[in-house]
Amino acid sequence: MPTPDAGLYQRYTQAIHGERLPLALVDMDAVDRNIETMVAPVRMAGKTLRLATKSVRCPALIRYILDRGGDTIRGLMAYAVEEAAFLLEQGFDDLLVAYPTVQDSDMRLLAAVNRERPCAAVVVDCVEHLERTDSAAREARSIIPVVVEADLSYRPLGGMLHLGVRRSPLRTPEAVVGMAERVAAFPNLSLKGVMGYEGQIAGVGEANPHSPLLNPARRLIKRLSVPRVAEARARIAGLLADRGIRIEVFNGGGTGSLFSTVTEAPVTEVTAGSGFLAGHLFDYYPRLDLVPALFFALQIVRRPDPRIVTCHGGGYIASGEAGWDRLPLPALPAGMKLLPFEGAGEVQTPLRVPPGVTLGLGAPVFFRHAKAGEPAEHFNEYLFVRGDCIEQRALTYRGYGRCPL
Numbered sequence: 001m002p003t004p005d006a007g008l009y010q011r012y013t014q015a016i017h018g019e020r021l022p023l024a025l026v027d028m029d030a031v032d033r034n035i036e037t038m039v040a041p042v043r044m045a046g047k048t049l050r051l052a053t054k055s056v057r058c059p060a061l062i063r064y065i066l067d068r069g070g071d072t073i074r075g076l077m078a079y080a081v082e083e084a085a086f087l088l089e090q091g092f093d094d095l096l097v098a099y100p101t102v103q104d105s106d107m108r109l110l111a112a113v114n115r116e117r118p119c120a121a122v123v124v125d126c127v128e129h130l131e132r133t134d135s136a137a138r139e140a141r142s143i144i145p146v147v148v149e150a151d152l153s154y155r156p157l158g159g160m161l162h163l164g165v166r167r168s169p170l171r172t173p174e175a176v177v178g179m180a181e182r183v184a185a186f187p188n189l190s191l192k193g194v195m196g197y198e199g200q201i202a203g204v205g206e207a208n209p210h211s212p213l214l215n216p217a218r219r220l221i222k223r224l225s226v227p228r229v230a231e232a233r234a235r236i237a238g239l240l241a242d243r244g245i246r247i248e249v250f251n252g253g254g255t256g257s258l259f260s261t262v263t264e265a266p267v268t269e270v271t272a273g274s275g276f277l278a279g280h281l282f283d284y285y286p287r288l289d290l291v292p293a294l295f296f297a298l299q300i301v302r303r304p305d306p307r308i309v310t311c312h313g314g315g316y317i318a319s320g321e322a323g324w325d326r327l328p329l330p331a332l333p334a335g336m337k338l339l340p341f342e343g344a345g346e347v348q349t350p351l352r353v354p355p356g357v358t359l360g361l362g363a364p365v366f367f368r369h370a371k372a373g374e375p376a377e378h379f380n381e382y383l384f385v386r387g388d389c390i391e392q393r394a395l396t397y398r399g400y401g402r403c404p405l
């Protein structure tokens with residue numbers, strides 16, 4: 001876990017002086033470093049990086065990352081059709097909605113945004129997805145690009161164990177390519193590509209201090225699955241070529257698998273988002289050298305005991321399997337700890353203060369969320385901080401009044 005720089009507390013406190021709390025700040029110097037760290041292996045491998053918007057959720061920051069990433073960061077992976085439509089309105093292009101939807105309102109919107117030209121693809125994994133998408137496209141006289149999703153989980157013991165995410169039912173290369181082949185039968189669909197997300201590699205930190213006994217198993221699962229995932233993708237690419245099916249995009253990976261995914265020849269692009277802001281769950285990936293870039297600041301409002309301060313707010317718990325690693329991490333000043341029986345509360349968060357640290361009422365405490373994108377659901381704006389100044393104020397999706405999911 002990175003040790004917070006002692007000067008950072010002073011720098012951030014100076015930057016936000018006079019602002020109302022709670023607030024969320026983005027350290028743009030840290031974002032710049034993370035962009036370099038994430039882009040370098042992708043550029044070296046001759047691939048591109050598709051930005052996972054769920055892990056940013058702030059249009060100005062998405063724009064900043066795309067601009068700074070140059071030719072290497074291309075395209076956005078959205079998490080909902082309404083979000084993709086909003087991002088198109090904001091001037092973004094090349095959207096891939098990576099989570100299927102079946103409701104009519106989404107289908108109509110997807111068909112409408114693609115009417116002029118293909119600009120927003122959607123992931124599919126079954127014939128019903130193809131039928132519903134095609135029927136909406138036909139009604140709107142448009143063509144919807146689709147991306148077939150492969151299941152890349154690791155399933156040892158003849159499939160009795162499922163290690164990975166539960167997304168696509170297409171488990172074999174033959175099933176994936178069979179689905180890709182079927183797209184041709186739908187006149188208002190076009191096949192854009194194939195996607196596979198290896199969640200058991202990308203989404204699992206193998207140095208998790210909250211459940212250390214599981215770390216050896218996590219490392220083993222990753223070691224065993226990396227070559228299997230590569231083999232599956234190579235077989236999919238081989239079968240597609242054998243059957244003369246051409247694709248534009250073969251998408252894979254996430255921040256946590258960046259280094260292994262970029263080495264695979266068939267992969268044309270990797271998706272990543274979390275690494276730019278580096279929620280604290282990404283401290284648990286030893287190969288990733290990321291800098292914390294997103295913080296929220298709470299005011300200290302009480303001192304119930306000489307060694308405890310209580311902050312106003314703070315209960316921004318991350319999604320996923322519930323546990324201590326999903327709670328916010330008090331980051332600055334260093335050494336503050338959540339209390340075991342209260343955690344991060346709905347309206348108050350008490351913290352144990354380390355010896356030698358004195359904090360008065362009204363002083364800020366800076367926390368990190370476990371995830372990169374979810375804080376945007378709690379704050380209307382992000383303050384972009386450079387040095388000890390606020391460089392820009394940027395609306396989050398919430399600030400725009402958007403709540404796609």
Ligand SMILES: Cc1ncc(COP(=O)(O)O)c(C=O)c1O
Pocket residue numbers: 052055098197202252253254255256271272273274275
């Ligand atoms: C399809 C897909 N690709 C990639 C990612 C990785 O995103 P990130 O780098 O933001 O963790 C995810 C995250 O859940 C995902 O669902």
